[in-house]
Amino acid sequence: MPIRVRRTRGARSSRRSLAVAATAVLTALLLAPTGGAHAAPPVRESQPVYSYADAVRESVWVDTGRDGDADGRTDRVAVDVIRPREPAAAGRKIPVIMDASPYYACCGRGNEGQKKTYDTDGRPVQFPLFYDNYFVPRGYAFAAVDLAGTNRSDGCDEVGGRADVQSAKAVVDWLNGRARGYTTRTGARPADATTWSTGAVGMIGKSWDGTVANGVAATGVEGLRTIVPIGAISSWYDYFHSQGAPLYDANPTWLSDYVNHPDARARCGAVQERIAAATPYSGDWTPAWSERNYVPDAGKVRASVFVVHGRQDLNVRANQFGQWWDALAAHGVERKIWLSQTGHVDPFDFRRADWVRTLHRWFDHELLGHDNGIDREPMADIERAPDRWTTDRSWPPRGTTPTVLRPAPGAAPGVGTLGRTPAPGGSTETFTDDPALGELDWAADVDRSTPAKAGFTTRPLTRDLRIAGSSTVTLTATPTTTTAHLTAVLVDLGPARIRAYAEPGEGITTLPERTCWGASTVGDSACFKVTEARTAEVGHTVVSRGWADLGTWADPREGRPLTPGRPYTITVKLAPTDHVVPAGHRLALIVAGTDKDLLDPPSTRPALTLDLSRTHAVVPLLGGPGSFVRATTGDLAPAGGVQQRVTPTGAAALARAGAPIPGEAR
Numbered sequence: 001m002p003i004r005v006r007r008t009r010g011a012r013s014s015r016r017s018l019a020v021a022a023t024a025v026l027t028a029l030l031l032a033p034t035g036g037a038h039a040a041p042p043v044r045e046s047q048p049v050y051s052y053a054d055a056v057r058e059s060v061w062v063d064t065g066r067d068g069d070a071d072g073r074t075d076r077v078a079v080d081v082i083r084p085r086e087p088a089a090a091g092r093k094i095p096v097i098m099d100a101s102p103y104y105a106c107c108g109r110g111n112e113g114q115k116k117t118y119d120t121d122g123r124p125v126q127f128p129l130f131y132d133n134y135f136v137p138r139g140y141a142f143a144a145v146d147l148a149g150t151n152r153s154d155g156c157d158e159v160g161g162r163a164d165v166q167s168a169k170a171v172v173d174w175l176n177g178r179a180r181g182y183t184t185r186t187g188a189r190p191a192d193a194t195t196w197s198t199g200a201v202g203m204i205g206k207s208w209d210g211t212v213a214n215g216v217a218a219t220g221v222e223g224l225r226t227i228v229p230i231g232a233i234s235s236w237y238d239y240f241h242s243q244g245a246p247l248y249d250a251n252p253t254w255l256s257d258y259v260n261h262p263d264a265r266a267r268c269g270a271v272q273e274r275i276a277a278a279t280p281y282s283g284d285w286t287p288a289w290s291e292r293n294y295v296p297d298a299g300k301v302r303a304s305v306f307v308v309h310g311r312q313d314l315n316v317r318a319n320q321f322g323q324w325w326d327a328l329a330a331h332g333v334e335r336k337i338w339l340s341q342t343g344h345v346d347p348f349d350f351r352r353a354d355w356v357r358t359l360h361r362w363f364d365h366e367l368l369g370h371d372n373g374i375d376r377e378p379m380a381d382i383e384r385a386p387d388r389w390t391t392d393r394s395w396p397p398r399g400t401t402p403t404v405l406r407p408a409p410g411a412a413p414g415v416g417t418l419g420r421t422p423a424p425g426g427s428t429e430t431f432t433d434d435p436a437l438g439e440l441d442w443a444a445d446v447d448r449s450t451p452a453k454a455g456f457t458t459r460p461l462t463r464d465l466r467i468a469g470s471s472t473v474t475l476t477a478t479p480t481t482t483t484a485h486l487t488a489v490l491v492d493l494g495p496a497r498i499r500a501y502a503e504p505g506e507g508i509t510t511l512p513e514r515t516c517w518g519a520s521t522v523g524d525s526a527c528f529k530v531t532e533a534r535t536a537e538v539g540h541t542v543v544s545r546g547w548a549d550l551g552t553w554a555d556p557r558e559g560r561p562l563t564p565g566r567p568y569t570i571t572v573k574l575a576p577t578d579h580v581v582p583a584g585h586r587l588a589l590i591v592a593g594t595d596k597d598l599l600d601p602p603s604t605r606p607a608l609t610l611d612l613s614r615t616h617a618v619v620p621l622l623g624g625p626g627s628f629v630r631a632t633t634g635d636l637a638p639a640g641g642v643q644q645r646v647t648p649t650g651a652a653a654l655a656r657a658g659a660p661i662p663g664e665a666r
Contacts, residue, residue, distance in 0.1 A: 044372045046364050048137035050084035052519030055136050057082050057124050059152075060181045060191040064170040068148055068155035068163045069267045075148055075155035076185055077167045079174075080116060080124040082132050083141035088196040095200040095225075095367035096175055097131055100145035100168035100216075101209040102157055102259035104128065109209075111349045111510060112529060116144065116151065125523035130348065131204065133518030133526035134356065135363070141197065145171050147212065149256075149264040152185065156268035157260050159252045159275060160236040160292040165215040172201050172216065176223040199223045200367045203303075204359075206230040206346050207316060208259075214324060220300035226366040228359070230308040231316045231344050234324035236292035237285065239316065243573065244283040244549030244559045245485045246600040252279050283549055285557035298327035304334040306362055310342040311543075311577050312501035314598060319546075322470050322576035325395075334375070336362070337395055339578055340383045341499040343506025349531045350499075350508055351389075356517055382578045386499050386507075386533040395578070396468040401624030405617045407456035407589060407610075412449045416456040416612070418589050419632065420625065423612035429454035430609045433485065433593025435601035440502075442590045443491045443540040453592035454610055457493060461631040463583045469620030470576040471544055475591060476614035478567045481604035484550040487595040488572045490619070492541040494585030500536040509534040540588075543581075546574035547599045550608075567611060583631070589617055 061076035068075050087094050103109055104116045114128035124144075132142040148155030148163040155163055173179035176199040181191040201224050203213035210232030217227045233239050240250040253276045260268055278288035305328055309321040321337075328335055340350050347355040364370040380395035408423040410416040416429060434452040446455040473488040499507030508531045518526040551559035553568040562568065581587050591610060594601040621627050 044364075044370050045361070046138040046140075046368060046370070048519070050086050050137045050139060052084075052133065052137050053521055054085050055082050056085050056088070058183075058191075059122065059124060060174075060183065060193075061153075061185050062170050062174045063180045063182070064148065064155070064163075064166045065179075066148075066155065066163065066166055068158070068271065069264070070270070071154075071267070075163075076153065076182065077148055077155070077170065078146040078152035078185070079171055079181070080127065080144045080146075081141060082124065082127055082136055083196060084136055084139060087139065093196055093198040094139050094141055095198050095202070095363075096141045096143050097135055097363060097367075098143040098145060098168070098171065098201055098203045099129070099131065099205045099209050100147060100171070100203065100212045101205060102147040102150040102164075103208065104144060104146055105151035105261065106259050109206075110346065110528070111508075111531065117523060125521075127524060130356070130517045130526060130528065133520060133524065134360070135518075137519050138360075140363070140367070143171060143175075147259075149260045149268055151261060153261075154185070156264055156271040157256050158271065159256050160211060160215070160233065161275075161288070162291065164212055165219065168203065168212050168216045169219055169221050172221050172223050175199055175201055200225050202226045202228065202363055202367050204228040204230070205232070207232065207344065214294050217301045217303045217305065218294040218297035220297075220302055222302070224303045226304040226306065226362070228306045228308070228362070229321075229324075230346055231310060231313055232307075232320065233316055234293075234295050234320050235289075237289040238319055238323075240279070241283040242319075242547040242599070243556060243570075244552035245547045246281055246283055247547070248598055248600060250281060250283075250600065252276075283552075283559060295323050295327045298324070298333070299331045301328060301331065301333050304366055305336075307335065307337045308340075308347050309338075310340050310345055310501070310507070311579070312341060312499070312507070313344045314501070315344040318544075318575035318577065319470075319573065325576075326470075336379055338381045341386065341501065341507060342383075343501040345506050345508055348528070349510075350383075350533070351387075352515070352517075352531070380578075383499075384580065385497060386535050396620060397622055399624070400468045400620050400622050402618045403621045403625045403628055405589065405619055405628070407454075407612050407615055407617075409612060410456075414449045414451075414454045415447060416454065418456040418458045418587065418617075420629065423615075425613045427612040428609050429612060430607055431592055432607040433601065433605050435594040435596060435605075437592075438596030438598065439487065439489045439491075439542050439545060439590070439592075440540075441596070442489070442592055443493070443542060443588070446491065446493065446540070446588050446590060453590055455588055455590045457586045457588040458632050460586055461581060461583050462634045463631045465581045465587065465627060465631040466579070466622040467543065467581070467619055468578045468622055471546075471574040471617060471619045472571050473546065473574065473589065473591070473617045474569065474571040474615065476567050476569045476611040477550060478565060478609045478611070479550060479562050479606040480564050480608075481602075481606040482561045482564065483602035483604045484562060484606040484608055485594055485599060485602045486548050486550055486570070486572055486608070487590075487592050487599060488546050488574060488617075489542050489590050489595075490544040490574065490577075490617075491588040491590060492543050492579060492581045492585055493539075493588050494582065495537070495539055496541055497535050497537055498541055500534045503534060503536070505534050507534055508532065541579075543579040544574045544577040545595070545598075546572045547595060548572045549602070569614065591615075
């Protein structure tokens with residue numbers, strides 16, 4: 001059987017490709033016929049040929065090598081495993097899909113809040129979510145890991161710290177014969193995974209679960225072949241703060257208390273106190289945040305990464321996937337991405353059938369070595385409107401170029417223009433922080449003079465304008481008080497039907513009907529409630545947002561008091577997005593203070609004066625400056641693609657941008 005080795009950049013990717021190829025060889029040998037003159041055709045999709053009802057269900061406690069709760073013995077984390085019985089009986093080994101979570105007992109997983117259940121002897125009965133039901137009959141094991149301090153594990157949870165990462169890394173090591181496992185929490189009888197595990201592991205999970213997958217991948221642990229982080233964190237600092245400004249309810253200690261088992265809460269008080277002391281509300285960077293930042297270690301990642309994130313996720317905000325994605329790209333890591341219009345929602349609940357099919361093919365390729373072509377398909381799937389998706393061969397797409405856009409004063413205070421021409425020297429706009437208002441309030445009033453924001457808009461676009469990637473806004477502001485927080489948002493001004501990300505369900509509605517995805521038992525059903533898109537008709541859409549404490553103007557890791565009346569320059573980082581502003585709509589940049597319910601207010605209520613000549617945005621536009629000039633000049637083309645008319649002013653602007661002028665020979 002010929003084996004195809006993918007061409008990838010970097011030594012790590014090459015080694016991983018060889019490992020996948022070797023897995024494919026092993027799979028081919030195991031599945032080859034024992035007799036006959038002709039070889040079997042290449043296997044492209046695992047089939048549900050194993051009994052789910054008769055699967056092995058067992059609990060193992062893996063030694064992490066750490067004593068997080070200081071009880072004098074190393075902590076063991078509980079791992080509930082389900083695997084098909086038949087391969088082991090035939091002497092065949094299988095790969096493992098793992099979801100390491102703090103939520104299995106406290107809060108539940110998935111849209112229906114499923115928790116682990118056990119029989120009277122403590123053997124696992126229900127494994128939350130569909131992974132076990134679907135993949136075990138197809139020849140995978142599924143391992144559900146309780147993070148340290150949660151459910152049946154020893155130790156204390158550390159909110160993204162070493163205990164979280166080591167909890168899952170130790171299990172990957174155990175599956176590869178490098179760590180010790182036991183059949184009970186305190187006993188000495190060993191549990192050996194190497195008798196049935198190939199050592200190939202794929203980690204998956206939403207939110208904290210996916211965050212752990214990112215952290216484990218950043219250790220470079222051998223055997224971890226792929227991760228699928230869904231709405232996951234890459235830097236815990238950026239979950240609680242944004243450039244020094246505390247995000248709403250910025251307090252990691254409550255999370256530790258929330259997920260820790262009641263027994264762990266009794267023994268982990270000192271750990272929680274250390275976390276609180278090491279992660280100050282002030283937003284200053286400390287070594288504790290470095291420990292919880294996985295992005296600098298992207299160069300260690302050996303696994304492929306399939307990112308899924310909601311562009312309107314206001315829990316784990318989109319900057320979390322953006323900085324991780326960029327760092328992985330810089331190191332040549334194999335990547336794939338889905339970006340939805342939802343908030344903090346699992347793809348099983350916003351694109352179920354396509355998700356199960358795609359995930360199946362991804363794991364078959366990455367863990368079984370099947371050459372099913374998924375690595376040659378488009379890298380990115382982007383939801384443009386509810387349930388309407390497009391694809392790109394790479395992301396951001398080729399031809400995307402950072403483009404400088406500049407605000408300028410308009411006819412009324414706080415109602416300005418957005419274009420390519422710098423504002424005249426001395427141009428200013430002033431607003432006063434009002435914590436009772438937020439980005440949707442500002443967007444609704446963008447064409448009116450209001451005291452809490454400064455808004456700048458383009459003219460109605462004559463053609464679509466696509467933003468793809470991360471933007472920045474550099475501004476010079478003079479405060480009237482010693483503290484000030486800033487918000488910058490990009491807004492699509494125009495009617496649209498979107499997923500209702502700000503409403504319950506964050507873009508989905510759960511229905512009573514169920515669909516089934518795999519095999520079931522009495523205690524573990526494969527049938528889950530159906531969901532559909534929950535939509536809203538809106539007149540404006542916030543497509544990207546960023547926040548900062550102006551006190552970090554000199555040092556992003558440490559805030560300092562401001563001097564009233566002195567100008568300060570700072571660059572606010574906006575979250576990545578992929579959004580098309582349609583022809584006929586306008587693009588707006590709004591700058592304001594506290595973003596209600598998303599950003600905590602400063603200790604004072606400053607007025608801030610923007611120096612517009614020293615303020616600009618850098619926005620990644622498909623087609624770069626030329627696309628912006630073309631979209632903001634000429635007449636709106638009617639349906640059917642009739643060529644637009646370009647005004648003399650627009651022609652001059654196109655020439656300055658180095659872009660072709662419609663109708664002009666080149």
